[in-house]
Amino acid sequence: MRAATTEPRAVRALLILIAIGWLALVILLPLFAVFVQAFEKGTGAFVDAILQPDALASIRLTLLTAAIVVPFNCVFGIAAAWAVAKHDFRGRNLLVSLIDLPFSVSPVVAGLMFVLLFGANGWFGPWLMAHGIRIMFAVPAIVIATAFVTFPYVARELIPLMIAQGRAEEEAALTLGANGFQTFWHVTLPNIRWGLLYGVLLTNARAMGEFGAVSVVSGHIRGLTNTMPLHVEVLYNEYNFVGAFAVASLLACLALVTLGAKTLLEWRHRDALAATGH
Amino acid sequence: MRRFVLAGLAASLMLGPIALDAAKAAPAPAELLNVSYDPTRELYRSIDDAFAAQWKAKTGQQVTIRQSHGGSGAQARSVIEGAPADVVTLALGYDIDSIADKAKLLPTNWQKRLPHNSTPYFSTIVFLVRKGNPKGIHDWGDLIKPGVQVITPNPKTSGGARWNYLAAWGYAKKTYGTDDKVRDYMVKLFRNVPVLDSGARGATTTFVQRGQGDVLLAWENEAFLAVNELGKGKFDIVVPSVSIKAEPPVALVDANVDRKGTRKVAEAYLQYLYTRPAQEIIAKNYYRPIDPVVAAKTAARFPRLQLFTIDRNFGGWARAQAAHFADGGSFDQVFAAAKR
Amino acid sequence: MTITIDTLVKTFGTSSALNGVSLDIADGAFVALLGPSGSGKTTLLRIIAGLEAADSGHVLFGGEDVTDRAVQDRGIGFVFQHYALFRHMTVAQNIAFGLTVMKRRQRPGKADIAARVEELLGLVQLPGLGERFPSQLSGGQRQRVALARALAREPKILLLDEPFGALDTKVRRELRVALRAIHDRVGLTSIFVTHDREEAFALADKVAILSNGRIEQYGPPSEIERAPASEFVRDFVI
Numbered sequence: 001m002r003a004a005t006t007e008p009r010a011v012r013a014l015l016i017l018i019a020i021g022w023l024a025l026v027i028l029l030p031l032f033a034v035f036v037q038a039f040e041k042g043t044g045a046f047v048d049a050i051l052q053p054d055a056l057a058s059i060r061l062t063l064l065t066a067a068i069v070v071p072f073n074c075v076f077g078i079a080a081a082w083a084v085a086k087h088d089f090r091g092r093n094l095l096v097s098l099i100d101l102p103f104s105v106s107p108v109v110a111g112l113m114f115v116l117l118f119g120a121n122g123w124f125g126p127w128l129m130a131h132g133i134r135i136m137f138a139v140p141a142i143v144i145a146t147a148f149v150t151f152p153y154v155a156r157e158l159i160p161l162m163i164a165q166g167r168a169e170e171e172a173a174l175t176l177g178a179n180g181f182q183t184f185w186h187v188t189l190p191n192i193r194w195g196l197l198y199g200v201l202l203t204n205a206r207a208m209g210e211f212g213a214v215s216v217v218s219g220h221i222r223g224l225t226n227t228m229p230l231h232v233e234v235l236y237n238e239y240n241f242v243g244a245f246a247v248a249s250l251l252a253c254l255a256l257v258t259l260g261a262k263t264l265l266e267w268r269h270r271d272a273l274a275a276t277g278h
Numbered sequence: 279m280r281r282f283v284l285a286g287l288a289a290s291l292m293l294g295p296i297a298l299d300a301a302k303a304a305p306a307p308a309e310l311l312n313v314s315y316d317p318t319r320e321l322y323r324s325i326d327d328a329f330a331a332q333w334k335a336k337t338g339q340q341v342t343i344r345q346s347h348g349g350s351g352a353q354a355r356s357v358i359e360g361a362p363a364d365v366v367t368l369a370l371g372y373d374i375d376s377i378a379d380k381a382k383l384l385p386t387n388w389q390k391r392l393p394h395n396s397t398p399y400f401s402t403i404v405f406l407v408r409k410g411n412p413k414g415i416h417d418w419g420d421l422i423k424p425g426v427q428v429i430t431p432n433p434k435t436s437g438g439a440r441w442n443y444l445a446a447w448g449y450a451k452k453t454y455g456t457d458d459k460v461r462d463y464m465v466k467l468f469r470n471v472p473v474l475d476s477g478a479r480g481a482t483t484t485f486v487q488r489g490q491g492d493v494l495l496a497w498e499n500e501a502f503l504a505v506n507e508l509g510k511g512k513f514d515i516v517v518p519s520v521s522i523k524a525e526p527p528v529a530l531v532d533a534n535v536d537r538k539g540t541r542k543v544a545e546a547y548l549q550y551l552y553t554r555p556a557q558e559i560i561a562k563n564y565y566r567p568i569d570p571v572v573a574a575k576t577a578a579r580f581p582r583l584q585l586f587t588i589d590r591n592f593g594g595w596a597r598a599q600a601a602h603f604a605d606g607g608s609f610d611q612v613f614a615a616a617k618r
Numbered sequence: 619m620t621i622t623i624d625t626l627v628k629t630f631g632t633s634s635a636l637n638g639v640s641l642d643i644a645d646g647a648f649v650a651l652l653g654p655s656g657s658g659k660t661t662l663l664r665i666i667a668g669l670e671a672a673d674s675g676h677v678l679f680g681g682e683d684v685t686d687r688a689v690q691d692r693g694i695g696f697v698f699q700h701y702a703l704f705r706h707m708t709v710a711q712n713i714a715f716g717l718t719v720m721k722r723r724q725r726p727g728k729a730d731i732a733a734r735v736e737e738l739l740g741l742v743q744l745p746g747l748g749e750r751f752p753s754q755l756s757g758g759q760r761q762r763v764a765l766a767r768a769l770a771r772e773p774k775i776l777l778l779d780e781p782f783g784a785l786d787t788k789v790r791r792e793l794r795v796a797l798r799a800i801h802d803r804v805g806l807t808s809i810f811v812t813h814d815r816e817e818a819f820a821l822a823d824k825v826a827i828l829s830n831g832r833i834e835q836y837g838p839p840s841e842i843e844r845a846p847a848s849e850f851v852r853d854f855v856i
Binding site for chain 1: 695715720768771
């Protein structure tokens with residue numbers, strides 16, 4: 001018997017072909033080109049390019065930024081989603097809109113906002129300067145700008161999930177004697193973990209890849225405030241194509257690693273995954 | 279917002295120990311930040327190494343020079359906003375003037391503090407064309423021929439582009455005389471400009487890497503770099519009959535060096551630019567040296583052409599900026615007319 | 619344990635859910651809160667449980683005022699209409715939850731917890747299903763698990779919110795009998811919410827009929843059938 005939604009075999013094959021072809025054209029081919037360029041002058045040149053002190057510094061800075069921003073936005077995202085999804089309070093809709101704000105603000109504008117706040121002529125600039133606190137054109141500004149643009153990912157991922165799950169399980173936990181933290185830890189968190197993981201991965205990918213906002217606040221000081229994406233641009237502009245694409249391919253690898261980690265986790269926990277219906 | 283500040287503090291705490299470790303060695307190493315314009319990347323990489331070696335030999339102090347590059351106007355902007363530059367080495371005096379005026383980080387008479395108007399080298403604007411010069415471009419007049427695509431960056435953000443613009447203007451003034459005819463020439467020129475990159479480096483990349491356009495208006499050093507390093511045998515340099523003497527100045531940012539305690543080494547760094555070894559590096563990177571001996575020795579590298587100057591022909595940067603690049607200035611008018 | 623409800627008032631925004639409800643429930647009683655939707659019966663149950671706070675009035679368990687006591691400390695068991703089982707835990711983990719979150723000093727040992735889970739699974743007639751996940755169970759089985767889970771900490775009071783509402787008729791009947799048997803065996807004081815007259819009358823010792831946030835009548839089913847206290851009760855029960 002044929003199901004009503006089954007297309008003829010030829011149509012199906014064509015659709016799959018189109019999907020894979022398009023994927024190859026817009027995703028795999030450019031990625032492939034990056035790696036080809038990176039290894040154009042051989043593995044030695046690739047390794048040399050990565051081991052340049054400025055390149056290493058940019059890798060360190062990018063990892064440091066992600067290491068600060070991701071946990072931070074993770075905690076914030078869970079708190080915000082929890083507040084929005086499980087509670088009714090005045091200003092709830094406003095909070096939802098605010099969470100979305102970084103999505104609708106262009107990264108360049110986001111960067112300029114922090115210039116207005118922390119720049120030498122900004123609101124807090126003179127005070128910070130007088131107290132010897134360096135935020136602008138230094139690591140703190142990069143962290144702040146990255147935190148801003150990656151702000152919504154975790155919360156956005158969790159809010160619909162938490163709303164769909166309702167409050168019943170949490171209430172059940174309370175009636176069974178669990179305190180607030182136990183309820184969160186044993187009931188809320190396991191229920192949202194896949195959404196949370198996805199949000200964290202998105203946050204991480206964006207934190208490492210962010211260019212616009214970071215570019216505005218970084219000051220582009222080689223070896224000091226250039227993150228990997230900024231360093232790629234610097235190297236490209238210096239006609240150092242092997243270097244530029246070596247760092248770019250490393251950035252792509254970091255993305256692939258996070259993707260791999262997600263797939264691995266999903267595979268290892270597929271039983272629990274099936275049970276919770278995600 | 280407090281969250282942000284805390285994140286910043288956390289970051290500084292994490293970085294703190296690195297700075298402390300470094301401080302233990304004696305004499306304490308110094309770090310300078312040179313905020314520069316786009317095409318000087320290769321130049322300052324050589325100069326920084328040479329200066330660090332010389333300084334170490336002379337004083338025993340380790341000095342690291344950090345570089346930041348970008349469009350000259352944008353770089354000035356970031357120093358005004360607080361980028362901790364010890365020295366600025368920008369494409370034109372006006373950009374350093376605005377740091378002095380708007381942020382008061384250095385005195386307005388900064389240009390008097392170092393020899394040659396604080397300009398340790400100069401350069402000019404030449405044409406870069408495709409090999410064999412297929413469009414037959416020999417002088418400024420050829421740029422407005424129909425079907426010629428001219429690549430030049432945006433004068434609003436790029437120092438080099440402002441030199442390009444004024445060089446073209448100067449040629450037209452000399453050739454056609456009246457302001458109306460000059461404007462006419464400029465409009466025709468910008469009709470032939472398909473894209474405006476934000477910096478000189480971006481424009482070079484557009485021309486060299488993406489293969490756009492028939493002629494690139496470029497810093498002389500940038501043109502030589504393209505011919506000798508990037509595409510051997512792919513490009514020719516065309517020297518026009520007349521061009522502008524482009525004078526990229528350097529200056530100490532007093533407020534920053536005093537705050538960081540780096541005045542001595544920063545001053546030495548700028549003075550080093552005038553020494554013979556530095557001048558030789560400068561010439562090697564196709565910037566024109568001001569030291570007469572080095573200039574004589576390297577004269578063969580640089581084509582001779584008639585150069586007019588910003589001070590003599592345009593009344594200095596303040597006036598040139600107001601007349602041409604301020605909002606509603608001649609560039610805005612020309613650009614609007616060209617797009618019509 | 620006796621339950622005393624003393625003039626509870628609750629409003630949501632502008633609409634009032636409870637207009638001064640008072641009720642005395644004897645130790646060991648099985649009471650049904652019966653009424654149409656919007657009558658305030660679920661709100662009343664949730665206030666008794668501590669999941670909702672009343673605007674004014676008091677709740678007393680065994681003569682002790684528990685109005686300001688948190689839901690965790692009231693020592694009640696609660697069964698939700700849609701079971702509210704923890705999806706990511708096995709049946710055994712679900713049932714053990716109330717015991718595993720106890721303070722370390724009071725918490726039974728692992729073996730004791732396992733034994734208690736087995737005992738409860740036997741009580742709700744689901745022996746051997748401890749390793750399944752809730753998604754692998756039928757609706758009736760899930761509600762039995764929810765019941766076992768609610769009883770794990772040996773509450774004196776069991777509160778049930780439309781416990782059979784999501785089940786088909788045959789399963790409802792079976793479960794009803796099982797619930798009544800467990801109530802009698804464990805010695806609970808139970809309150810359950812329903813909108814089904816037949817169910818309330820078949821199961822409960824006493825029925826409280828609610829309408830518009832008021833108790834219209836409270837008494838044994840036979841008495842309500844014999845002498846309805848108002849037009850509303852007459853219409854609703856007959």
